Amino acid sequence: MIMAILITVFAVLTIIIVKLHFIPIIKIMILKRKHPNQIESIVHLGPSLVREEKYNLKHYDDNIYSIRNIYKKNQDVKLILYKNAKGQLGYIFVDPELIKQVHQNPEVFQKQMSNPIIKYLFQDSLLFKTGKEWQRQRQFLGKSFHFDEIKNYLQDIKQVTKEELQKVKLKIESQPDRSIEIVKTCQNITQEVVFRIFFGSTNLKVSKPDGKEIPIADEMISSIESFQVLFRSNYLLFAKFVILGQNVLEVLPTNKEREIKQRFIDLKKACKLIISQRKEQLIKNPTLYKYNFLDQYLKEVIVNNNQSITDEEIIQNSLSLFFAGTDTTGNLVGSALYYLSLNLTIQNQAREEVLKVLSQKKLNENLEEKLASLTLQDLSNMNFLNSILKETLRLIPPAPNVLSRICVQDFQIGDFFIKKGTPVGTYFISSQMNPKLYPNPETFDPNRWMNAQEQNSINFTPFSLGPRNCIGQHLAIIEAKCILSYILINYDILPNENQKIQFRSKFVYGIQPDNFITLKIR
């Protein structure tokens, strides 16, 4: 009897290992033979990408080291194959021309619900909608992200930057040599900016079950962070997700899972209350409309009687913009400051450019007042700062790849036939590190961008490309230039030599731990 059970268990395990591990390996070998040199592969026991990231981090202090440096290994590579937790083959395109083809066909390569959070917080937002619904939302929101519209938010960006850096100054005055949590500082700025731009107000609270009231922005971050910690550390939850997909929190939830789901529900309830209160105010007094996203939405609903916009869409887009637009931009500025701390000549050249723009302002103003009067045109004129940001985006792109996609119909991309149901991704960072395109790719050299010819090419796509590229890219660059200008004028940026750093993805890719520079008041 025991023997029979053992044989059955052994047989089942063998079938599982063959299906999840060996069959995908055989498929990879066949495809490699068919496309010699064009394919590299990532194979580990279990979900290969996760294992590869852990290996990279342990050995190279960079969780995407192997994908980042794929062109060092093979100059002809176009595609990386891996196997996922279900034993499926996943395709990651690294060749810019093929990446372009993927992104020009967003209806074929649709975003995958790769995290249970999506169902509760993002599935009705611009980030995850498809087809006509996505088009309608993109058109509506797109107007407010147009470069010229950003002037409407500039005052808020400068004000928030000044306030947050004032807090930093107080800390440095009390302890001059302390390192600064610079990415956190920049994220505090970008979070506050997106929040103000969306809701117009900052003093919005959510009530917790213990009666305490906390700022909604804090609850947005903390509830998602708590979930991510749970999701990453709890293998049982991950396994449940592989089997049940987006319904994972509905079936046999643990106390922690139930608690986190309730936090999402409470968060959305608080946003809904804000929306209905503002709606009432605006219906009573139509002169109150301001230039923020909430009021733009409500104008469309109340004045233009647009029935297609629901409260759920408004809530989920507030969350989507908050998450897509804060950590990304914060990390970009943090990484730029890291490079400036290591390259004094470049730092001085950047500071001179800002000072030159400020010197054209009225003479009787001090530097603080001049900074406060920076216009969109002034920031656009800062070409060297722009090149610094581009070079940072090349080396440490906050989103080195896109959210994973699923191919929804059989499709041909270049020489490669993709079967319906295949997971597909694109990694921009590989071509951004290709020595053929960027000589000495490891070197931080903003001057390579001062040559206009190299710009706007498909070889440099840190904001993705095609119709679903980043809607907030102009806002991100303006915020980044504004924060850098304030820091360059007020501080010398120095490296924190005691700190060993790693490059890794938390929500977005960047430098950790977050104390890699010190700031000295000028």
Ligand code: HEM
């Ligand atoms: C340095 C900063 C930023 C970087 C590197 C970045 C990068 C990207 C990338 C690569 C995508 C494509 C994702 C995909 O298709 O899977 C994307 C999409 C998006 N980004 Fe950004 N982003 C940044 C800042 C922002 C900001 C400031 C906002 C808004 C406040 C924003 C909002 C969005 C939205 C809503 C999408 C989805 C667009 C759509 O599907 O139509 N991003 N971003």
